[in-house]
Amino acid sequence: MPVEFLTDEQAAAYAAYRGAPSRTELERFFFLDDADRELIESKRRAHNRLGFAAQLTTARYIGVFLDDPADVPPEVVDYLAEQLGIGNPSVLKVYGERENTRLEHVRELRRVLEYREFAEAEAELREWVDARAWTTGEGPKALFDAAAGWLRERRVLLPGVTTLTRLVASVREAANQRLWDTLYGMLGVGQRAVLDSLLTVPPGERVSELDRLRRGPVRVSGPQMKRALERAEEIAALGMGAVDVSGIPPRRLAELSRYGVDGKASLLRRHSDARRLATLLATTVYLTSRAVDDALDLLEVLIATKLLAKAERESAKEKLKTLPRVERASAKLGCR
Structure with missing residues (x-):
């Protein structure tokens, strides 16, 4: 069933890769700068460096950390491996064999890059969505996409799709009701x-x-x-x-x-x-x-x-x- 106003396909695409990123997206989100490399190079083995890089850039691109590194498109893996000088990108499969390593990397990235949980930013997001809904009158899907972008830009880990759709729907309805009440109150x-x-x-x-x-x-x-x-x-x-x-x-x-x-x-x-x-x-x-x-x-x-x-x-x-x-x-x- 669709999640509120999203189709099944749209809900499935949320916080997930939707095919291979474009070349522009690869260069914007998956390019490893000096700070990225400093974090990555502290990992000793090639599969850990590649897995750590995949976690870092995936969070930057879609706003979540990976449960399964195999979910990364091959184009992303190849692009990261090339930058890291890893000749065999398939070593990423080894990274997923040890769950503790993945969890340690996620904790480190959250601490070093200062990612926040959704609960910490929810009130701020509600205010932002309310202001946007009040001024633009955008539909729920447009507001949903904008809210997800807002969270990613501020390094807030995305919540579940149902949580975000319900927030957007409730805030938008409240903004609409305020609009109607305001205009109604102007009339004698x-x-x-x-x-x-x-x-x-x-x-x-x-x-x-x-x-x-x-x-x-x-x-x-x-x-x-x-x-x-x-x-x-x-x-x-x-x-x-x-x-x-x-x-x-x-x-x-x-x-x-x-x-x-x-x-x-x-x-x-x-x-x-x-x-x-x-x-x-x-x-x-x-x-x-x-x-x-x-x-x-x-x-x-x-x-x-x-x-x-x-x-x-x-x-x-x-x-x-x-x-x-x-x-x-x-x-x-x-x-x-």
Whole structure:
């Protein structure tokens, strides 16, 4: 079964090699600098040096230490062996035969490189994910990947996949709820009633007021221009443009407005009061400026296709009328 929002494949790829690293990744994560070599060279035998190097670079690349060194892709083993001057990379198999050696190396690397347990950084990570979720509105998978990257960069050993998915899901949901509650709190009782009225279907009509208002001009014509101006005036009269939403991250407002513009009114009605009215507020704030832009765009097209085109046609007719006179004048000049 998928782990929360991850597919089986995504969950299996977490904290594990997903095939061979690219050449760029090899050079970034698996290149052994002087400090790395100093640690590695203290190991006496070739298989211990290679195993120790594999543990060090794997932690740097995927954020965990290896239980089984055989999990390292051959391309990584060859790259490390070449740097260490080990002619036979297959000696890595010997490294896994002695469990105590592996555990000793892990303890040493955690101490020397100052890796932390997840529990020590969990509160800090929650704050970071919350801030990112609040400002970006990213989906759970994007937040999950970003959180894993944050942990690796700070040398925090990755927790189990279920632990991290639940943290991301809970923090993201809390950030969403805070967004809805904040926007809901900006509205007065009357404004909430006005917004909710957009979801009603007037008698004799087939669509809700929201459906009607979010439809822009569909043709280039004078009547459509009149309709576009009336639509802009009607949306502005809702008064939502006066609500100060400057404290809300623009990406979050855009995310809510997209849902309100594209979603069905019937679905919006099913949401909680806070989410429904927050979405409607973001949508009407967006439509307040969008309706004006739609009217201006239509006016520009009308001027270009109707008025200017007519003027050009009239000008062409006038030019044609003058052609006979021009021809007679040319003939006279030719005879002189």
